[in-house]
Amino acid sequence: MKQHLLTALAASLALGACSKPEPIDRNETGTLADGDALFPADQSYMDEYPIEVGAGGTIVAEMRSDEFDTYLHIVGPGNDPHEQNDDISSDDTNSRVELTAPTRGTYRVIANALYSPSDCQAEGSGEPTCTFGGNYTLSIKVTYPEG
Numbered sequence: 333m334k335q336h337l338l339t340a341l342a343a344s345l346a347l348g349a350c351s352k353p354e355p356i357d358r359n360e361t362g363t364l365a366d367g368d369a370l371f372p373a374d375q376s377y378m379d380e381y382p383i384e385v386g387a388g389g390t391i392v393a394e395m396r397s398d399e400f401d402t403y404l405h406i407v408g409p410g411n412d413p414h415e416q417n418d419d420i421s422s423d424d425t426n427s428r429v430e431l432t433a434p435t436r437g438t439y440r441v442i443a444n445a446l447y448s449p450s451d452c453q454a455e456g457s458g459e460p461t462c463t464f465g466g467n468y469t470l471s472i473k474v475t476y477p478e479g
Contacts, residue, residue, distance in 0.1 A: 353384045356474035364400070364445050364465035371444050376403070377465050381441040385433040385474055392473045393441045394420075394428045399466025401446040402427040409437030418446055443470050 364377035371378045385391060395402040404427040406415045415429040425446075433439060445464050 353386050353389070353474075355476060356383055356472060358383075358472045360443075360470040360472070361467070362443060362470065363467050364443070366465075368465075371442070376445050379443045381443065381470065381472060382438050383441065383472060383474060385437065385439050386476065387433055387436045389433045389474045389476050391431045391433060391439060391441070392428070392471075392475075393430075394426065394471045395443050395468055396426040396470075397466055397468040399468075400464060401425045402468060403444040403446045404429045405440075405442040405444060406431050407440045407442060408433070409435060409439070414439075441470070441472050443468060 358381075360381065362379050364379065366377075368377040368379060370376065383391070391406060393404055393406065395404045401418070402425065403418050404416065405413065406429050408414050415431045417427045417429045419425050420428050429441075431439075
């Protein structure tokens with residue numbers, strides 16, 4: 333009896349390991365400000381959104397703000413950078429990234445600003461010369477091919 337239960341449990345675990353995660357349709361609001369984590373490359377503010385994605389899943393993330401120039405990244409398992417985007421177009425400073433996941437794992441969508449506080453230091457007046465944070469909205473969708 334124990335052997336049958338162990339065999340059934342092993343088969344169940346193997347099936348779970350092969351199945352793809354559910355599609356994701358997630359909407360977030362956030363604020364980039366003092367106290368947030370800092371992006372290693374330039375010390376700009378960032379918020380992270382981890383998602384579980386199966387191989388072949390298409391991740392589409394879009395970040396919008398009326399307060400600052402957005403920047404989006406997708407980082408894959410093993411901390412591998414995959415996609416990044418500053419501006420959707422020459423007249424739209426919001427950001428959009430799309431990636432078909434090459435492997436199953438935890439991907440991180442990183443909501444970021446184009447500028448860091450040190451990029452915006454004014455000489456003399458002390459007033460910032462650019463905007464490096466504020467409120468934003470973020471849409472994250474993951475879809476899978478049918479079949």
